[in-house]
Amino acid sequence: MGFGGTAAVYGTGLIWLAFLNIAVGVLLAFIVFGKPTRALGQKLRAATFPDLLGKRFGSPFMQYATAFLILVVMPLYAAAVMIGGSRFMEAALGIDYSIALTVFAIFTSAYVIFGGLKAVMYTDAMQGIIMILGMATLMLLTFSLLGGPVQAFSDLTALPSQMPAEMLEGMASRGFVGWTSMPEVGSEFWMVLVTTIIMGVGLGVLAQPQLVVRFMTADDAKALNRAIPLGGLFILITTGAAYTVGPLTNLYFWRTEGTTALGAMPNANSDLIMPTFINQAMPELFVVVFMLVLLSAAMSTLSAILHTMGTTAGYDLWRYVRKWREGTKTLSPPSLKANRVGTLFMLVLSFGFALSMDESIIMRATAMFMGLCGAAFMPAFVHALFSKRLSAKAAKASVVAGAVSWFAWTAFVHVKESSVLGISQFLFGRPALLDMPWQVVDPMIVALPLSAIVLATVWWADKDSRTTEMAEADPA
Numbered sequence: 001m002g003f004g005g006t007a008a009v010y011g012t013g014l015i016w017l018a019f020l021n022i023a024v025g026v027l028l029a030f031i032v033f034g035k036p037t038r039a040l041g042q043k044l045r046a047a048t049f050p051d052l053l054g055k056r057f058g059s060p061f062m063q064y065a066t067a068f069l070i071l072v073v074m075p076l077y078a079a080a081v082m083i084g085g086s087r088f089m090e091a092a093l094g095i096d097y098s099i100a101l102t103v104f105a106i107f108t109s110a111y112v113i114f115g116g117l118k119a120v121m122y123t124d125a126m127q128g129i130i131m132i133l134g135m136a137t138l139m140l141l142t143f144s145l146l147g148g149p150v151q152a153f154s155d156l157t158a159l160p161s162q163m164p165a166e167m168l169e170g171m172a173s174r175g176f177v178g179w180t181s182m183p184e185v186g187s188e189f190w191m192v193l194v195t196t197i198i199m200g201v202g203l204g205v206l207a208q209p210q211l212v213v214r215f216m217t218a219d220d221a222k223a224l225n226r227a228i229p230l231g232g233l234f235i236l237i238t239t240g241a242a243y244t245v246g247p248l249t250n251l252y253f254w255r256t257e258g259t260t261a262l263g264a265m266p267n268a269n270s271d272l273i274m275p276t277f278i279n280q281a282m283p284e285l286f287v288v289v290f291m292l293v294l295l296s297a298a299m300s301t302l303s304a305i306l307h308t309m310g311t312t313a314g315y316d317l318w319r320y321v322r323k324w325r326e327g328t329k330t331l332s333p334p335s336l337k338a339n340r341v342g343t344l345f346m347l348v349l350s351f352g353f354a355l356s357m358d359e360s361i362i363m364r365a366t367a368m369f370m371g372l373c374g375a376a377f378m379p380a381f382v383h384a385l386f387s388k389r390l391s392a393k394a395a396k397a398s399v400v401a402g403a404v405s406w407f408a409w410t411a412f413v414h415v416k417e418s419s420v421l422g423i424s425q426f427l428f429g430r431p432a433l434l435d436m437p438w439q440v441v442d443p444m445i446v447a448l449p450l451s452a453i454v455l456a457t458v459w460w461a462d463k464d465s466r467t468t469e470m471a472e473a474d475p476a
Contacts, residue, residue, distance in 0.1 A: 001084040001294060002362020003197075003239070005270035007246025008261040010193050011179035014243040020202030021239055026231040029206055034215045034224040036385045041216030047334070048308075049209035049377075050316040052216070056384040057392040060320065062399070067316035069376055069403055070209055071309060075346060077369035078305045079353035080362045083271060085298030086354070091275035092291045101354055108299045109306060109347050128234055128300070134293030135241035137286065138278070142245045145281055146252065156180055156251050167260065179247040188440050195442040196367045204370025204444060207377040209312070210304040238297070242274070249277045256280070269359035306350075310343025318342065364416060367442065375447035376402035379455040387459075394459035402451030409443035416440075 007014040037052075046052035050070065054063025082101055089100035146152035157180045160168055168176065175187020183189035205211070218224050249261040257264050265272045279287055318338050319331045357365065379402065380395040410417045412424045412433045419431040432439045 001088055001242075001274040002080060002271050002366070004242040004246040004249075005261075005273035005360075006197065006363040007243045008249045008273045009270055010183070010189060010197065011176075011181065011247050012243065013182045013193050014197060014246070015240070016198045017202050018235065018239040018243055020198060021205070021235045022232050024202055025205040026228060026235055029211065030224050030228050030231065033206065033385065034218070034227075035221050037212055037215035038218050038221065038224065040385060046216060048311050048316055049212040050312060052212065053377075053380060053384060053395070054316075057380075057390060057395050059392045059396065061396055062380070062392070063316055064320045065396075065399060066377065067312045069372065069399075070312050071317065071346065073369050073372045074209075074305060074309050074312075075350040075353050076357075076365040078302060078309070078346070078350035079357060080365035080369075081298050081302045081305065082350060082354040083357070084362055085295050085302075087271050088275040088278075088291060088294050091272065091279045092287050098355060101351065104295070104298070105347060105351050105354075108302050109343070128230075130293050130296045131300075132234060132237050134290050135238045138282070138290060139241040139245055141282060141286065142248055146248060152248055152251065153180060156248060159251060159254060163254070163260075167263070179250055186437065188437065191437050191440040195440070195445045196371075197363065200367040200371045200374075200442040200444050201363075203448075204367075204372075204374035204378075207373040207381055208370065209373070209377075210308040212381075213308060213311075214304075245277075246274065249273055252277060252281055267359055271360055271362050306343050306347055309346035309350075310339045313342025313346060314338035314340070358420070368410070368417070371442060371444035371447075372403065372406050375406040375444050375451050378402075378448065379452040383455060383459070389459075391459045391462040391464075393462045393464070394455045394457075397458045398451045398455035401454040402447050405450050406443045406447035409446050413438055414441070414443055 003014065003017075040046075040056065041052055044052060044055040046055055048067075050063045050066040053066055054060060056062075082105060085104050086097060086101040089095065089104065090097045093100070143149045143152055146155070157178060160178050171189070175183040175189035177184060183193060215224070218227075253259060253261045253264040261273045261277070262268050262270055265276065278290055282290070315334055315338070319334075322332050323330070376399050379398045383390070383395055383398070411421050412418055415432040418424045424433055425431050
């Protein structure tokens with residue numbers, strides 16, 4: 001829902017994100033990364049993504065440092081998912097947002113905490129089918145409402161010329177040229193759309209911890225192969241429908257309220273665009289059914305996130321904290337109780353973020369999570385999977401360089417976050433250290449190349465690197 005609202009602001013350019021979701025998040029991820037990840041995970045008997053990196057490089061630092069970074073930023077992503085589901089419940093049921101958020105969080109957490117990863121995976125198949133049918137129906141109903149796909153997009157293309165100039169003045173000054181065109185190259189709108197939305201989210205997906213765990217827990221290599229066409233179809237319909245319907249909501253709100261979709265929302269909250277459109281424009285029965293579709297999508301994503309955070313907290317981090325606190329030389333055995341406590345703690349933290357975060361936050365929070373994952377984890381993850389000469393020093397340096405540069409750019413340059421954090425303002429008397437257009441260049445665009453360069457440099461210089469055989473994926 002949040003990215004559908006973002007598409008209502010930035011236009012059909014978000015279709016490029018759907019393309020990257022399929023090309024990178026499905027084809028590249030499953031074909032190139034899936035089987036080696038599963039084979040390496042089984043060979044090392046790794047339980048989590050931090051555990052995989054720690055064992056592969058023989059480095060406790062890689063395990064607890066990766067776990068710490070995941071726990072720092074992943075609650076933002078969990079909060080974004082909670083907000084998406086809760087905002088729709090708010091609009092569809094007419095209840096207070098905080099009540100909707102509470103109900104959604106309790107309902108989702110119950111089967112994750114007590115069911116574990118298997119419960120999560122078993123529900124995903126049915127949720128996926130419901131989501132495909134729901135999103136496809138939404139797109140067809142939207143086309144029917146607006147006169148068919150050809151007429152709808154023709155009218156949307158002509159819409160800016162029909163609006164008063166002052167209505168679009170703020171958007172036009174930032175590079176907006178229409179909802180069916182890419183923004184002006186190099187403008188603020190273009191930088192946000194390309195560097196944050198398309199590249200930040202589209203590329204960062206490869207290093208998502210929950211995706212790595214799904215690879216490691218696949219029954220066999222054939223299961224990964226079967227997931228490719230199904231995953232591609234799922235992404236094509238669900239994200240394609242959201243990124244198509246989103247811009248078309250402008251046409252609906254112009255005809256019904258005489259303004260843009262964003263202008264029709266309270267406080268210009270883009271996260272409310274899709275819930276409001278569906279609640280106002282769609283048949284009542286569909287609104288109820290689609291609420292179930294949306295909650296299925298949110299629950300599917302949130303359940304994987306909560307499981308990842310819980311095991312990261314209980315398995316990867318708490319055992320090291322307990323070892324240091326008790327002064328022992330070995331890690332304590334894995335504890336289901338610790339994982340459940342960790343899941344509950346991270347749920348409460350994510351719930352707090354969802355209650356307190358700014359409006360129009362879903363896209364930004366998602367991009368922040370995936371951006372940090374890409375910058376801090378991706379070079380080391382690629383090194384772990386495909387390099388025959390491993391360097392723990394290079395992996396450590398890469399993670400540190402990626403994380404530090406990402407946080408530095410976020411705190412001192414990327415104005416959406418730096419102005420809220422206030423660190424740059426406090427230290428230097430200005431909300432961001434660099435001027436435009438750097439203020440809207442996503443942190444991952446800077447941090448990921450730096451992380452990769454640091455890894456390559458240290459790997460080349462490391463005389464203590466060790467030669468190892470890459471894990472072979474079994475043909476089963």
